[in-house]
Amino acid sequence: MRLPILLAAGLAYLLVAPALPVLHPDELAALIACAIGIGVVVAIVAGLVAASDLRFALGLALLGAALIAAGLNAAGVAAAATPFEAVAYGCAGVAFALVFDAPAVAIALPLFVAGADLIAFFGGGDTASFGLSASRGADALGLELPAWGGGGVAAGRIAIPEVVFVAAYATYARRTGLRERPAEIGMALALLVAAASAIVLDTRLPTLALIGLGYLLPNADRLRALANREQPGLPR
Numbered sequence: 001m002r003l004p005i006l007l008a009a010g011l012a013y014l015l016v017a018p019a020l021p022v023l024h025p026d027e028l029a030a031l032i033a034c035a036i037g038i039g040v041v042v043a044i045v046a047g048l049v050a051a052s053d054l055r056f057a058l059g060l061a062l063l064g065a066a067l068i069a070a071g072l073n074a075a076g077v078a079a080a081a082t083p084f085e086a087v088a089y090g091c092a093g094v095a096f097a098l099v100f101d102a103p104a105v106a107i108a109l110p111l112f113v114a115g116a117d118l119i120a121f122f123g124g125g126d127t128a129s130f131g132l133s134a135s136r137g138a139d140a141l142g143l144e145l146p147a148w149g150g151g152g153v154a155a156g157r158i159a160i161p162e163v164v165f166v167a168a169y170a171t172y173a174r175r176t177g178l179r180e181r182p183a184e185i186g187m188a189l190a191l192l193v194a195a196a197s198a199i200v201l202d203t204r205l206p207t208l209a210l211i212g213l214g215y216l217l218p219n220a221d222r223l224r225a226l227a228n229r230e231q232p233g234l235p236r
Contacts, residue, residue: 003047003061003087010040010083014146017079022149027199029148033155034195037082037145041158042166042188044083045090049170049180052094062091079146079154086143089160093167097175103229106172110212113165121206156195162207166191169215176226178219186214 013036023029051058065087072081100109142157166187173180190210197205216223 002050003044006044006047007083007087010044010086011080013040014079014082017146017148018153020148030155030199031196033147034145034199035192037155038158038188038191038195041082041086041143041145041163042184042191044086045093045163045167046170046181046184048087048090049094049167049174052098052171052174055098058091058094058098061087062095065091078144082143082145086163089143089163090167093164093169094171096164097168097171101175103176103226106169106176106178107216107223107227109172110165110169110215114206114209114212117206117208121209156198158191159207162191162211165208165211169211173215173219176229178222178226182218183215186218187211188214190214 017033017036023032048061051061065084069081069084069088072078072084097106142159143163144154145156145158147153147155166184169187170180170184172178173183190213191207193210194205194207197203219226
């Protein structure tokens with residue numbers, strides 16, 4: 001299967017990253033480390049979404065990944081836990097999409113989440129800062145992206161809600177006939193924009209809103225047809 005290969009490749013990179021050459025300036029080093037880490041996490045989530053067709057396997061993946069991630073975090077190797085955390089939180093997003101499996105939700109959910117994120121962002125609340133942060137004091141519950149040559153220091157962390165919604169939106173794209181790969185690429189770029197803003201401008205962006213845009217924009221021409229599937233007499 002594709003997922004074990006992605007997990008192995010992602011784990012190998014995250015373990016070796018602290019031993020890679022230190023880059024300069026610091027902003028460039030952090031941005032490259034975060035960009036590759038984001039790619040690893042989104043690729044793992046994309047591989048996991050294929051399991052949405054096998055619900056029993058999804059439950060096993062969630063249990064196994066959660067246990068492994070908990071053990072690695074307890075051992076103090078948070079970077080090694082990142083691929084398994086991506087699977088565990090990704091499973092939660094996939095499960096949400098399976099429970100609320102309707103074309104209308106595939107469109108309404110990202111709009112609602114983006115609206116709530118933007119309101120919080122412009123209101124100055126802490127909930128506006130779901131985004132990836134280059135801060136060394138970032139949320140310990142996030143998925144750690146190690147810095148190159150950093151001796152175990154994190155270049156940034158992806159917040160848990162971001163992984164959950166990336167997985168949910170990718171699952172909707174797969175199950176509703178939207179463009180799955182472009183949506184996944186769009187969401188990865190959204191995370192990268194948030195990382196670049198945090199690193200270069202020291203500004204946190206409403207990342208969940210950006211993720212929703214990355215999901216919807218590549219499918220803008222298909223959204224009306226998708227919404228029409230909810231109308232009586234039209235095939236789903």
